[in-house]
Amino acid sequence: MSRIERAAQRTALTFVAPALLWTLAFFLVPFAAMVLLSLAHLEGREVVQAYDLGNYVKIFTDPSLLKGIFVSLEITMTVTVISVLLAWPLAWIIATQVPPKYQRLAIMLAVLPFWTSYVVRSYAWALVLGQNGVLMQGLIGIGLLDAPIQIMATRTATIIGFVHFFVMLLTLTIYANLIQLSPNYARAAADLGASGWQTLRLVILPLTLPGIMTGAFLTFVLCIGDYITPQILGGNNELSMPQLIMLQLGRRGDFPMASALSVVLMVLVTLAYAATARWLKMDRV
16 A cells, blocks of 8 residues: 555544544444343342343233334334325425426425424324314314214324324435436437336336435334324324333333333334345435
């Protein structure tokens, strides 16, 4: 290696070092401490460091804890699929049907939910979905319902609250991908005899997969780790993993079990990344 190459490496390391130190201090070290704590167990009120897998065995054998994993995965996958199905047409309309001079306004209106506190949005949905809320009273008023039905404190309410937020996030990532596509792709497909639907399905949709998968991955990460929306809108009828973690911390003081659940949650996120990594081309979004 020449002197110039070594100097270039030292310069590159100098620029990268602050980010590496930050990641080491505020992610890797705390995560390693959490993993070590997850190998301990609670005896009475004392944490005993035993370096065993007892907490993980309990997670996958205790029906209530195992159910929390499945509840989180089911809610997250449902929210991700619904959000993609709603966001892609919205992003496509903004990118192709709205005149360019109005697209910024359309995007601004799309991101308005981000301007409001997450807690405020959740409580707003509680007011809408409650038995005496706007939705029930409206449906009764137009004769579609005779009496209010239970939506609040159910999985449905949690999914509605999540979808409201994540549709906008996905719209942004897909829109950013769509506006980079050259119109020549559609023209070439039309010249080759493709119909509008075939062009959309076989040309445009595959080219927007990086934006779709990036938004879907972000949705998965934020949704599966969210505590506020399931707690406010879902109640305690079905406990997701973040609720189980807070339950271990707040009521039982079982920090080793909370750490083990957090590690499992981290593993699920890592698996989601591994499943979508081939499409996560951030330079194309």
